[in-house]
Every structure is written in structure tokens, then in C-alpha cells.
Amino acid sequence: MSTILEHSANASITIEYKGKIKYGRIPQWIKEKQLESYYNSMSTFYSECLDELMLPKRFDKKELHETLMHILRSLMNTDNEFTKLIIRLVSNYPRFPMDTKSASEWILSLKALNTRVAQAGFKLNEKIALDSLRSDIPYVVFSNLCLGNYTISYFHEYKAKATEQHFRRNLLLAAGRMNIPRKKNAIRNYFQMIEPIETMFKDVIKNQFKLWLLMTLYNSKDIKEFLKGPRFLSINKIDREHFTKLTLKHEEVLEEFRRQLFQVEPTLFNPIQIHKPTQTMWKDMVLIRIGGESKIER
Amino acid sequence: MSVRVYPDVSILLTLDFEQEPLLRKCMIFKESIQRSNITCYMLSSVKRIRNEIAKEVVEAGGNALRGLWHHLSMFKGAGIPNVLEKAVITETDLPSIQSFFRKKMQAQERELSKSQIQVVEVWAIDTFREMETAYKGQVPLMEYLKCLALFHNEYYVEAKNALLRTESELGLQDEEPIDPGLIDISSLENDLSNMGFNDAEDLSHIACLIWLKQNRNYMPIFATVDRKLYECKDMIYNRTGVIVDDALYAVQTYRSLTQKK
Numbered sequence: 201m202s203t204i205l206e207h208s209a210n211a212s213i214t215i216e217y218k219g220k221i222k223y224g225r226i227p228q229w230i231k232e233k234q235l236e237s238y239y240n241s242m243s244t245f246y247s248e249c250l251d252e253l254m255l256p257k258r259f260d261k262k263e264l265h266e267t268l269m270h271i272l273r274s275l276m277n278t279d280n281e282f283t284k285l286i287i288r289l290v291s292n293y294p295r296f297p298m299d300t301k302s303a304s305e306w307i308l309s310l311k312a313l314n315t316r317v318a319q320a321g322f323k324l325n326e327k328i329a330l331d332s333l334r335s336d337i338p339y340v341v342f343s344n345l346c347l348g349n350y351t352i353s354y355f356h357e358y359k360a361k362a363t364e365q366h367f368r369r370n371l372l373l374a375a376g377r378m379n380i381p382r383k384k385n386a387i388r389n390y391f392q393m394i395e396p397i398e399t400m401f402k403d404v405i406k407n408q409f410k411l412w413l414l415m416t417l418y419n420s421k422d423i424k425e426f427l428k429g430p431r432f433l434s435i436n437k438i439d440r441e442h443f444t445k446l447t448l449k450h451e452e453v454l455e456e457f458r459r460q461l462f463q464v465e466p467t468l469f470n471p472i473q474i475h476k477p478t479q480t481m482w483k484d485m486v487l488i489r490i491g492g493e494s495k496i497e498r
Numbered sequence: 499m500s501v502r503v504y505p506d507v508s509i510l511l512t513l514d515f516e517q518e519p520l521l522r523k524c525m526i527f528k529e530s531i532q533r534s535n536i537t538c539y540m541l542s543s544v545k546r547i548r549n550e551i552a553k554e555v556v557e558a559g560g561n562a563l564r565g566l567w568h569h570l571s572m573f574k575g576a577g578i579p580n581v582l583e584k585a586v587i588t589e590t591d592l593p594s595i596q597s598f599f600r601k602k603m604q605a606q607e608r609e610l611s612k613s614q615i616q617v618v619e620v621w622a623i624d625t626f627r628e629m630e631t632a633y634k635g636q637v638p639l640m641e642y643l644k645c646l647a648l649f650h651n652e653y654y655v656e657a658k659n660a661l662l663r664t665e666s667e668l669g670l671q672d673e674e675p676i677d678p679g680l681i682d683i684s685s686l687e688n689d690l691s692n693m694g695f696n697d698a699e700d701l702s703h704i705a706c707l708i709w710l711k712q713n714r715n716y717m718p719i720f721a722t723v724d725r726k727l728y729e730c731k732d733m734i735y736n737r738t739g740v741i742v743d744d745a746l747y748a749v750q751t752y753r754s755l756t757q758k759k
Contacts, residue, residue, distance in 0.1 A: 329647035330640070332560060333567040339560025340553045346651035347658055462662045469659040 203327045205271050207320040208409050211352050212245060213286055213313055214359070215402055219244035224266065227273065235276060238286050242272055249410050254442050255417055259426075267423055285312055294391075296384050303367045310360040317356045321349040335433035337415060341447055348408040348454055354461055354468040355401050359394065361465070366390050397464065400457045407450040414438065414446055527721060528667065530749035547699045548661055551610060556654045558611030559618045562602050563650060566622065567643050569598045574639055585639040587626070595622055621649055678705035681712075686737055693733065695726045707740045717741065717755060721748030 216237075230239050246268045250261045276283050292305040325346050332342035370386035418438040420426035435443075462469055573594065574585040587595075599619035606612045625645050629637045683705050690696065700722075707718035719741045722728055731742035743751050 325648060325651065326644060329644050329651060332647055332651075333564055333643055335564075339557050339564070340654075343556045343560070343651050343654040347655050350655045458658070458662065462666065466663075466666060469662055471656060471659070 202271060202275070203320075203324050204409070204412055205268065206275060207317070207324045207349070207352075208245070208405060209242060209272055209275055210282070210313070210316045210320045211356070211405055212242060213238065213289055214310070215241070215398065215405075217241045217244040217248065217402070219248060224269065230273075230276070233283060233287065234290060235283060235286055237290065239272075239276075243269060245406070245409075249406055249413060253410055253414055253417075254439060255414075258422065259417055263423065264417075264426075267427065282316075285309060285316070289313065294387050296387055298383070298387060307360070307364045307367060310356075310363055314353075314356040314360045318353045321353045325349055331429075331433060334431065335435075337433055337435045337438075341411070341415075344447075344451060344454065345408060345411065348404060348450070351454060351458055351461065352401075352405060352408070354465075355397070355404075355457075357468055358397075358461060358465045362393065363390070366393065397457075397460060400453070400460055403453045404457045407446070407453050411446050411450050414443060527745040527748065532669075534749055534753060536749065536752070545661075545665075547702060551699075552654065552657045552661070554608070554610055555614045555657070556650065558606065558608070559614040559650050559653075560647075562599065562615045562618045563643070563647055565602060566595065566598060566618075566646070569594075570639055570643070582639060586633075586636040587639055587642060588635055588637070589630070592623065592626065595619075595626075618646070618650065621646055625649070676706045676709055678702040678709075681705040681708050683708070686734070689733065689737070690730055693730050695730050697724070697727070700724065700727055704734065704738065704740055708738050711739050719743055719748055719752055719755075721745045 218241075224243075226236055226239055230236055243265075246265055250265055255261065255264075276286075288305060288309045292302045292309060294303070294306060328342050328346050328349075332339060335342070366386075366389070370382075370389070415433050415438060416430060417426055419430040419433050570585075570587065570591075571582055574582070574587065574591075596619065599615060599622065603612055603615045603619075606615060625642065626637060629642060629645065678701075683701060686704070687696075687701055690701070700720075703720065707720060710716045711718055717739075720727075720734075721743055723745045727742060728744055734740055734742050741751065
């Protein structure tokens, strides 16, 4: 349970989810640490995910939302590195006027975030691997969740890389020489570059989270079991129609997002390291490499 | 996505990529395409089929792993979760693992799925060998199964990445989807089957090419590395007007036909 929340909490740090509905009060310590905007954004993220799902009657959406927020608060309370990173990102968020120090801090924070997301993604993939064995849900659903986690990591890698390139070109190197309109333009152009892909990313992470929520909640008899994680994920316990719609939507948004990411940064999709003894057996099925030497080795 | 249908070419080339032992031919095909500066369009059926292949393969391997989990759960921990958490596998369990996979393979009808189960079997043995040293011969069961499932999912990720890379390397462009079901090829299918050719995916491609010929007036070429399909080329041309050519010569044929026009 905490693995997926940790992953989505990390992956969403720089993403702003805007919504009208607010649940509950914001604890004082969150306000004091200037974590309010992130906390609100995550609250919106969870409430939107829950609102868009058709859940079994035994679950109350407000109670579930409070449970998710409680876990988030615990994470923020116990993981100092995590909260420090949020604060660092919030205080160095690109806005005019932006000095060289803030730009460097923003880049470094995005790099640190990229590492955290990759680590959380790996942990989550381990959990998905175990869940996939203890289930009769089509295996490809789990593989697609895993693909989603990889793609989320690719996005953060892209964001850190593209930000560094943009800022070095426009702000850092020419900081002293640039006039005010050019500096303003540089920041505006940065957001124009990032925002379209970030919008797609929001859709991917939301669908990813919703799919996991749906599979887990339908297989839990109460919140206690949901928190612990059901022992077996059965397809028969899930509302089929809703599940099919959601898996198709998940596949579709993921595919579209991956194509977009591939266009802007194809190097992210370079071959990953693969188990050597079986590589020759696998490649005649789906791993078709046209041209070039084999890069897959271990 | 564009809604144009192959506006710049009068001939369509498609390639059967599923013949990895003949990868060299695929590379020559790719180089000829690039040298000749031919714009390539991707048949929607090719993309769909390749995605389906990836799914079928991952499903077959995944089910084999689930079977192995069940097999070992019963064998090592009587299916009781807290016993399983502590269960270990040793060298003596390998014959049982191997025989499980053999049975799975025998029960499987689809060739692709069979091959994937074989792949998973090789992983299973190899992963055990790798973990054996680290755990001094006593490999924790759940850790072992988790590793296998992780590998399996990574292969899926790599398969999906490879699809994107291949499309990009050939400069393939997305076009209007064509449904192979629009053309009835059942009699052609029978005749080809009598000649020993019955690849369902290739038949779908042929159906799409026939549709393009009939509705868009193109002269389609099916570039293939499949020997069996190549042997049926005269019959396919006489019946459908689709040219089947060896991937080595397809681009040359394409150029000679465009020159004649």
C-alpha cells in the first residue's frame, strides 16, 4: 500500500493538480513547513481519482480519501529527505525574476527527484511482480502497470534533462547579458516546452493510480485489508465493465504518452539490460532490432 | 494522427519482421529503403499484430510463472502464506521446476507461447544458479519468484520500447487504420493452407494490401523473409494482384515498377 503511495507522492511533486473540492483541514505543521501547496495538490489528486471510480458500496470515498491523506502525512512526517526536496522545489520554482542560484537549485532538485522516482518505481515494480503472481487478472495488466512506472521514470529523466539544457542555454550562461524581456521569455518558453507533456503525464499517473485502486479495493473487504494489501487479486471480484474500460483507457493514454516522449527524447527508450542467456531466444518474437549491433548485454 | 492514406507512393511495402534468424535480410531491406529515400507507412494491422504478439507472449510467460508459483507453493509451503514466506528452494528442486515447464510447454498449442514458456524455463534455471551463490544454496522462494516476474515484466517493457525504436528507425508513419476483416480471404486462406502456409498474421497483412489495391488503386508489394510465403508468390499474385517479393529485392522491384509507370 505505502509503496504505490510513495511512488505517486514522489512522481507528483512538481505537478499541480487543481480542484475545487477540499477535504479536511491542513495540519499546522504542513503550513509552517510551506508544504501546503503540495499537500493540497495531492489531496486533489486523490479526490479526483476516487471520484472517477465506481467503487463497491462497502467503501466510503471520504474515508478512503482521509486514509490516503493520512499515509501521505506519515510519509511527509517521517521522510525528511522527501520534505526537504519538496521545500527545495517549491522555493526554487521557475518564476520571474529568477537568479542563477535558483535556476541551478531547480535543476539539481529535479535531478534528485528523478533518482527518487526511479528508486520508488523499482520498489513498486517489485511489488507488482509479486502481486502479478498472486492473481488471476490478465498478466498483461500488471505488465502495463510496470511499463507505466518505467514511463513515469522516463518522464522525470526527460524533465530534468530538458530543464538543464533549456536553462543552461537561456539563463545560466547568459545570465548577466540577457535583458529583462528575454529572461521573461526564457521562462515562458520553458513552460511552453514542458506543459504539454506534463498534461499527458497527469493523465498517465492518474489512470495508473486508478487502475491499482480499482483492483485493490474490489479485492478488499474493508479498509484494513486494503491497507494491508489483499492476499490474492481476483478478476471475479472486480466490476468487469468498469475494469475493461479502465484498462483500455490506461493502455491508450500510456501508448500516446510514450509516443510523445519518444518523439522528444528517443534516447530514453534505449535498450535496457536484459538477461543474457535468454536474449537470443526472445528476440525472434518481439525484440526486433533493425540495423546496428546488439546493445543488449549483461 | 494524420488521416491521409499513403499519398506519396503508389506501391506499398510491408515486411514480415517475425523472422529474426533472417535479421540480415531485414537490415538490407532497411538500408535499401533509406538509400532510396522511400517514405514508409505503417499498416495499422502490422502495429496491432505486433502489439498482440507482445501481449500473447507476456500472457503465456506470466501464466507459466503463476503456475510455477502455485506448483512451488503447494510443494514447498502447502499453500500456507506464512510458511511460504520462509520457504527455500535448493538444487534438489530443479528437476521438479524443469518438469513443470515441460508439461506446460506440451499443453500449449501456440508456437509463440511455447517459445515464451521455454524462455521462462531458461530464466528459472539461470536465475536459480545466480541466486544460489548469494544465498549459499538456500534460495528464498518468494524472492526467487519475484525475480522471475520482474525479469518477465522488464522484457515486456523492452519489447514495447523496441517497437517504438523499430518504427522510428524505418521512419514509419501512422496512417488511416485498415481493418483486415473488410476483405474475405477465406478461399485464399484454404489454398495457401494446402500449400503449407498458414500464418494468420501474414494473412491479415495480405487482406489489408488487397483492400488498398481495390480501394486506393495501389500496387502493393509484400516484402518478406518467410520462405514459405515466398514460395506461394505466384498463386498470391494471380489471385489477388499483391506482389510478394524477397526482402532483398523488394525495393528493387518497387523502383522498377515506379519507373515503368
